[in-house]
Amino acid sequence: MGLGNTPEKGGGLGALEYTFIMFSMASCLPLFFLGPIAFNLGLSLQEALLAALVGNLVVAVAMALNGHAGIKHKIDFPEQAVRSLGELTGKAAVVMRGLVGAMWFGVEAYNGALALNLILLFALGLTGAALLEKATVLIPAALVLYLGSMYLVLKLGVKGIGKAATLAGPLLLLYFAWLWIWMKNSGFQPSEAPKGVGLLSSAFLIYLAIQTNWWATVAVNISDLSREAKSWGALWIGVMLGMVGGQLIGTYLSYELVLLTGKTLPQEIITEFAPGAIAVLLGLAFAFLAPWTTDLTANLPPMIDILKSIFGMSWKRASLLSAAAGFVLAPWWLLDNAPQIVGYVTSFAASYGVILGPILGALLAAHWVGGLNRPPNPSYKPVILPTTAGLLAGLIVSYAIAYPLGMVTSVLGVPFPQGPIWYVGVAVSVIAAALLLKLVPAKVKFKNET
Incomplete structure (x- = not known):
């Protein structure tokens, strides 16, 4: 759907369906990196769970508040961004959100393709270390199958995605819960857990940022x-x-599993510790289904938004091109072992909040203070100054705080603030935009207004 052409009919998804959709998005394979990341940073299990609870609870509140615009006005994100920020700034926000989604899409596509390869090679009789080694070499071929199947399902739209989500999330977490219980009852002895780092340590703040940024994307x-x-x-x-x-269940299970196995990659745990061929194949099937569903619900829509709203592409063409772009974006050319995969996710997830926080803050102020999401007339402004200024303020202050504290890292050559900078970006942006909307109201005419 293009801008200004959004249907006004009521939606059909209820609480149970949304719970399954969100549960499925949380049940991605990178979810099982959260335990190893906390372990490697030296966090205790209690500290890891506290960071998961705080980080995701804050994001959940922000997500629900920002989602009110879609529920009340039946608008998608590109139209919300344009109504809130103006034509030019809004489309820039769509691009920035889409780029973050594209990076996550690549991570998920890599993991889904790896699971496909492992299924094939295991069925051919390969086991042990050679199995994972050969599977990583064949990633490009498996990506073609992964992305091709995804394109076919995209034609079903949101309701079709919801049906897939009701299956993927519960199966993956139930499988790993069963595997953990089986290992505990089979006499596997856990290694010694870290003693903790303290709630004010840089390690805890980095992990809090990772938990926060994880789904700050969808917020x-x-x-x-x-x-x-x-x-x-x-x-x-x-x-x-x-x-x-x-997020809480996944953090707990993955922390417990790294203690029991010493492994960081979910696919490794499945192939090396699952009891029997059927258990291995089932686990690998779920390991394919989880990233596949998460890409459909969380990571592909922002990429499609860019192509539809900015380049005017149809849903079908945008879906096809987004799937093709996934082949390039998947980090198969960078990664060849488990530590590299987890390290890539750690550095990326701890950093990109600087992009999303200011956008979210400006959207919240536009909806709840400025009332800017009412249907606008066709002559919409290129820039709405109060909300655009709020977004820029959040971005500038985030970098200004991060550099003196040494909380800046490089991801693919681009400097990003680390730690809980998302909180800074949201707070500064929403306060600045709200104050400016009160002092200098956005002069935008709406339908039925003179």
Whole structure:
């Protein structure tokens, strides 16, 4: 759907469906990196769970508040961005959100393709270390199959994605919960857990940032999903139970599994420790299904938003091109072992919040203070100064705080603030935009206004 052409009919997704959708998004394979990341940073299990609870609870509240615009006005994220920020700034926000989604899409596509290769090679009789080594070499070929199947499912739209989500999330977490219980009952002895780093340490703050940034992505473009909701309450229940609950369960299970196995990659755990061929193949099937579903629900829509809203492409063409772009974006050319995969996710997830925080803050101020999401007339402004200034303020202050504290790292050559900078970006942006909207109201005419 293009801008200004959004249907006004009511949505059909209820609390149970949203819970499953959010639960499925949380049940991605990188979720099982959260335990190893916490372990490697020296966090205790209690510290890891506290960071998961705090980080995801804050994001869930922001997600529900921002999703109200989609529920009330039945608009998707590109139209919300343009109504909130103006034509030029809004489309820039769509691009920035899409780039973050594209990076996550690559991570998930890599993991899904790796699972496909492992299924094939295991069925051919390979086991042990040689299995993972050969599977990483064949990633490009498996990516073609992964992305091709995804393109076919994209034609079903949001409701079709929801049906797939109801299957993927529960199966993956149930499988790893079963595997953990089986290992505990089979006499596997856990290694010694870290003693903790302290709640004010840089390690804890970095991990808090990782947990926060994990789904701060979807908090920005949640209207792509929330516009299908029956009610705002359904969205609140979905994000609290599905997203926060899923993150807590995944963090706990993955921490326990790294203690029991010493392995960091979920695919490694499945192939080396699952009892029997059927258990291995089932686990690998779920290891394919989880990233596949998460890419469909969370990572592909922002990429498609860019192509539809900015370049005017049809849904079909945008879906096809986004899937093809996934082949290039998947880091198969950078990674060839488990530590590299986890390290890539760690550095990326700890850093990109500087992009998303200011966008989210400006969207919240536009909706709740400025009332800018009402249907606008066709002559919409290229830039809405109060919200655009708020977004820029959040971005500038984030970097200004991070550099003196030494909380800046390089991801693919681009400097990004680390640590809980997302909180700074959201707070500064929403306060600055709200104050400016009160002092200098955005002069935008709406339908039926003179």
